[in-house]
Amino acid sequence: DTGVSQDPRHKITKRGQNVTFRCDPISEHNRLYWYRQTLGQGPEFLTYFQNEAQLEKSRLLSDRFSAERPKGSFSTLEIQRTEQGDSAMYLCASSANTNEKLFFGSGTQLSVL
Amino acid sequence: QKEVEQNSGPLSVPEGAIASLNCTYSDRGSQSFFWYRQYSGKSPELIMFIYSNGDKEDGRFTAQLNKASQYVSLLIRDSQPSDSATYLCATPGGYQKVTFGIGTKLQVIP
Numbered sequence: 559d560t561g562v563s564q565d566p567r568h569k570i571t572k573r574g575q576n577v578t579f580r581c582d583p584i585s586e587h588n589r590l591y592w593y594r595q596t597l598g599q600g601p602e603f604l605t606y607f608q609n610e611a612q613l614e615k616s617r618l619l620s621d622r623f624s625a626e627r628p629k630g631s632f633s634t635l636e637i638q639r640t641e642q643g644d645s646a647m648y649l650c651a652s653s654a655n656t657n658e659k660l661f662f663g664s665g666t667q668l669s670v671l
Numbered sequence: 672q673k674e675v676e677q678n679s680g681p682l683s684v685p686e687g688a689i690a691s692l693n694c695t696y697s698d699r700g701s702q703s704f705f706w707y708r709q710y711s712g713k714s715p716e717l718i719m720f721i722y723s724n725g726d727k728e729d730g731r732f733t734a735q736l737n738k739a740s741q742y743v744s745l746l747i748r749d750s751q752p753s754d755s756a757t758y759l760c761a762t763p764g765g766y767q768k769v770t771f772g773i774g775t776k777l778q779v780i781p
Contacts, residue, residue, distance in 0.1 A: 591769065598679070600759050600771035601715065614768055649714060658703055658763045662714035 560584060562663035564650050570669045571640055578636045579666045583652030590633050591660060592625055593649040601649055607633060640670045674698055677760055677772035685780050690747040692775050694760030697741070704736060704743045707759040709774065715759055719745060750779045 563582040593601035605615040609630035627633040651660035707715035721734040733746040757774040
């Protein structure tokens with residue numbers, strides 16, 4: 559499978575717990591994006607990487623969110639001290655260079671109880 | 672003002688008709704525009720992209736771009752029930768960060 563892979567597909571957690579999601583992009587893609595999507599809304603930009611460099615992080619993102627992309631390959635998104643408002647679908651996408659055509663993974667559905 | 676504006680719909684069209692989906696954007700630096708289709712419970716899938724003013728056709732889909740009016744549209748000819756989905760307009764703007772609209776829900780009635 560050469561598509562974008564995300565793990566886990568679903569995550570249920572209790573408020574206050576930390577969660578971490580993983581994304582494996584298409585191997586030749588050097589750009590990797592994280593988005594959050596809630597019902598009835600479009601994907602909301604969180605952050606993106608070019609290779610291992612994090613180029614931008616949304617100003618809407620609190621300090622509880624952190625993302626890494628060591629060695630420019632897979633990426634992780636961590637949410638600390640989760641809140642019920644964090645419940646959403648977390649989408650990862652990758653693109654080749656600057657052609658900006660995004661290929662999405664299946665997403666991780668987070669439910670915070 | 673949001674960077675990308677879309678009407679959330681739903682837009683209902685009968686099977687076989689032309690569906691017209693519209694999008695406006697605020698950043699005049701935007702050079703490229705994308706349309707994604709998202710089925711319920713699935714991830715967005717790229718279906719069209721356009722870089723130049725005018726029309727671009729691919730099968731039943733036509734993307735139209737008017738940079739002077741900051742307006743992008745997607746036409747779907749001979750609409751099929753399988754086209755029922757949410758259509759997302761997106762652009763990287765001037766800063767390479769790809770921003771999406773809220774999406775327009777399309778319903779094709781058999």
